[in-house]
Amino acid sequence: MNFATFDLNLLRVLDAVFREGSTVKAAQRLGLSQSAVSGSLSRLRHSLDDPLFVRQGNRLVATDFATGLKEPVMQELERLEKMLSPPSHFDPETARGTFRIAASDFFAEMLMPALGQLLHHKAPGIRAQLVDLVPQDYVASLERRNADIALIPETALPDWVSSEELFRSPFKVIARKGNPGIADLRQGQVMPFDVFCKLLHVLFSPEGNITAMGDAALSRVGRQRHVAMTVPVFSGVCRAVRESDLIALVPAQLADDVARTFDLQIFDPPMPIDPPLIIGIWHKRSEHTPLAIWMRGQIFDLLRQLNS
Template structure:
């Protein structure tokens, strides 16, 4: 028998013949004609190389070969039925599983603490993992199931990736408390352009790039800045600023969150920088997966509160 060419619908007919012992009754149960069932039995005999049933009066009696596969066939059909049945209603209180979020360490500060509190209260058996966001590999991480969602700046995506806008992130300038040059500036004031350009900067860049959105905004007004250091994580940017006379442009939500922790002062930048739109992306294959769908909703609701 060549299983690759076997019509699996024939196995339903075989199971019905086991149950009913009659082509007429099997046909009625399957909503088929008797001739169609007889034709299916003929194909099964040919495919399996056995008579399968012998007529004994008005009843079909299974051959020894057929009797030997009856119980196993029924178990496999029941297993397939269970596998393909609609999934049970998702209950976060009892559900177990792991949900992976690919994102920068920005979200370690702004997402993971409230998500931890939410999961402890609403879904105590679910596990959330924040995994490294590879800047050139957002989409592949979803395709290879290394992440369930990724939180990224808006960009073009393949058609099999879904997206949801979450929040706009403006930029603030941060400097350490007691910085000799910024000491005379009031909290929240716009940093003068000459000060901004004269001071040395820390730049967040996982790839080690020496320019970013702030540099493009400066270029539009004919200015430039001095990047003294690049760091691949936002926590490192904030730490470097807090312990030196370097300054940095960071997302406004992050600056507000960590200013007290790192003893930072926060200022408006001297040039217009379009806020970055942060989106959540996921593979369309998990659109209707109960746990993934529930977790996406929780994460996205927490993130939209940052707008």
């Protein structure tokens, strides 16, 4: 037998004849005509060089060779059906696997603690990994399977990427409580333009850019600020503000979260800044993967709570 040219559909016919005991009932089971089933058996006999069935009165009796095929063929067809059928049930309590999230360290503060607690109670066999969000490379990271999802500001995406809106992230100004430049300001007030533009800024920028959304917003009202330092992680921005007289624009959710720990004051910026929409993106190849579906649902539900 030449397996390279062997028609595996013939095994389905063989299995149906085994189960039904006649070509008529096998044809009904498969939705074929009796002549089609008989023709398939004829091809199978030729391929396997064995008569497979002999007629004994009104019934078909399997040859010794065919009898030896009965259980293995049934088992292999069931195994293939199970392998090719998407699981109908996903049990997080017994599931095992790793799920990689490409995102800035903002999400180390605002997502991972809550996600860790959730997985501990609901899915102890699933490991979550927060991996670096490489600027301009997050889509490629999905394609290379370096990440299962990426959490990014809304942007244009290729058609093989799915996305979901999560939350908007307005900006706040942070400064250390002992900063002499804010001595006359009250917590929560709008920081005056003159103060905002006079104080030196530390800017979150993984790429090392010295301008960002805040500078574009200032430019629209004819003002500018001085960026004295860029840092590639938000935690570094907050530490720099805590240990110096620098100030920074950071997402409001992060400012509220770290203000007490870092002993910071929070202010509204003097100019309007459109809050960016944060989205989750993933490769469409995992659209129907049970573990990925469940993890996306848990992560996205947690992140929607950040809407303010």
